Amino acid sequence: MAGSERRGPGPAARRAAAWVVSESEPESEPEPCGPGAAAAAGSPPAAGPAGSPPAAGPGGRPRRRKAPGEAAARRRERRKEQEVLEKRRRREAAAAWRLLRPERCLRLMEVCVDPGLLKDPGSDAWVTVLSSLDCKYSFEPQAIPCSITWRRNMPSPLSAPDGPAVKTEEEKEVLVLVEPEDFLKRLFSLTQSFVNAPSASQPDLNQVLPLAGLEGSSTKTYSLAVVGLDAYRRCSREQGRRQAPSPGKQSPSSQPGPELAMTQEEILEALVVLQLWGNIEVVFLDTWQEFGQHVSALTKAIAKRPYKRQLESQELPFCAAGAWASGVRVEKDGTGLWQVWKRQIQQFNRVSPATAAAIAEAYPSPSLLLQAYEECSTEDEKRLLLSDIPVKSDVSGKDRRVGPDLSRRIYLFMVSTDPDLVLDLSA
Structure with missing residues (x-):
């Protein structure tokens, strides 16, 4: 049109020219802005058509597309594993509990007897009682001569097949047999030690049971058994009266020792000192048969101790704690x-x-x-x-x-x- 001014490109043309990119410049995405930009930037890219590879992630690696039921399947697998572990734990606990039952726990015990206990002719009586028990017993040298110790042979749990088949545990009880003559001499030495010592000092218990050189003696519980003490004192006094020499011919060897002059009250006082200061109990028995019965009762009590301890740890069934x-x-x-x-x-x-x-x-x-x-x-x-x-x-x-x-x-x-x-x- 003549006389008309030449117009520049329109708004549409200017918008199109703004998106023209030179082939020499690297292509860069425009930075998003606006309130929905953050959500748009963090959202995963849309899936391509069927059969196309998954869209690439931020590092250029293809993103793994999770199946709809994969998370639920994993939860079910973890739940099954936990149930299997719980069943195994309950099975092991039930097996251990069955071993501790009173009718079976005695079979796990082993009585270890020092060979010095077999020197007396009357020892066959108590060995017969020991053999009647439903437990093992062996004769092997002990740290203290003429003593008896106990071992518990527990089978290994089901979860440890590579470990030892039997786990041996040493019990803390130690029973020491003391001859009547030796016991009176040791008891007399003990009474002299705490009579002559100051009242505030502790009596020397090694006079009765030498434990200073023994390893682990502080963790043990000791008890003494004396067989035939009354008969020995009675026979010694009668023999001393029969062999008493005339006043002009006194023989020191024929005189009874000072330990035989101890009264019953002095012996009881010495036993109280042993119980209070050393936690040592003394049992007086008349015959070897009674000694065997004492060993049998002590073996049964030691065997049932884990079972009773387990019962005490359980809550009472009549408490109002739950259904x-x-x-x-x-x-x-x-x-x-x-x-x-x-x-x-x-x-x-x-x-x-x-x-x-x-x-x-x-x-x-x-x-x-x-x-x-x-x-x-x-x-x-x-x-x-x-x-x-x-x-x-x-x-x-x-x-x-x-x-x-x-x-x-x-x-x-x-x-x-x-x-x-x-x-x-x-x-």
């Missing part, structure tokens, strides 16, 4: 207290669940029962307060009563302050 082990759960609002009270009544001997429920229904709490006792005027009325409560029996269908015996026992249990009182006279 496991026949317990009762008590809620914060008091729900379950009636069940606990009924279980407590059921702990008495010869009390059925129906009898306990009848008493708990008549007096729903211990405080209500104590109030009923306070309202009674005489002791006989208190003892017979629960005797006429009817009890419904599901077996016979006939109603019966609680009875005066159980009523008396519950009354004494509720009001007595004597911890040694025997409630059940027929037990």
Whole structure:
């Protein structure tokens, strides 16, 4: 058009020219901006068409695409592994618990006897008693002559197949047999040591049992056994009287030792010193048969100790801690207290669940029962307060009563302050 001015490129043309990139310049992505830029920058790239390789990650490596059920499968595998480990742990604990049962724990024990105990002619009697036990025994030299020690041979757990087949544990008990003559001499030396020493000093217990040179003696529990002490003292005194020389011909060798002059009170005082200062117990036995019975009882007690310790560590089944082990759960609002009270009544001997429920229904709490006792005027009325409560029996269908015996026992249990009182006279 003539006379018209020449116009520059329009807005669309200018926008298009702004995106023209030279072939010599590196291509760079425009930096995003705006409120949705951060979300857009952190979002993964969209998946390509089917069959195309996965989009590359920030480091140029292809991103692994997770299957929809892969996370759930991994959780199931971990849960199965945990269940397998828990079952194995329970199986090992059950196997160890079965070994500690009283009927089986004695088979794990081994009695180690010093050969010096076989020198006496009467030792066959106690060896016969020892052989009757359901346990092993061996004769091998001990650190203390004429002593007996115990070992526990525990099989290795199931989770350690490469370890030793049997794990041996040394018990802390040591039984030492002392001859009557030697025991009296040692006891006399002990009495002289703490009589002549200052009152504040500790007596020398090595006079009775030399333990200073023994390794690990502080972790052991020692006990002494003396067989035939009374018979030895009686025979020694009679022999001393028969061999007593005339006044003009005294022989020092024929005179009895000073240890035989110890009275029974002095011997008891020395035994108290041994018990208090050295924790050493002394057992006096008359025959070798009694010595064998003592070794047998001590072996059984040592064998059952882990079982009793395991029982003591368990919680009481009647505590209101939960619903496991026949317990009762008590809620914060008091729900379950009636069940606990009924279980407590059921702990008495010869009390059925129906009898306990009848008493708990008549007096729903211990405080209500104590109030009923306070309202009674005489002791006989208190003892017979629960005797006429009817009890419904599901077996016979006939109603019966609680009875005066159980009523008396519950009354004494509720009001007595004597911890040694025997409630059940027929037990």
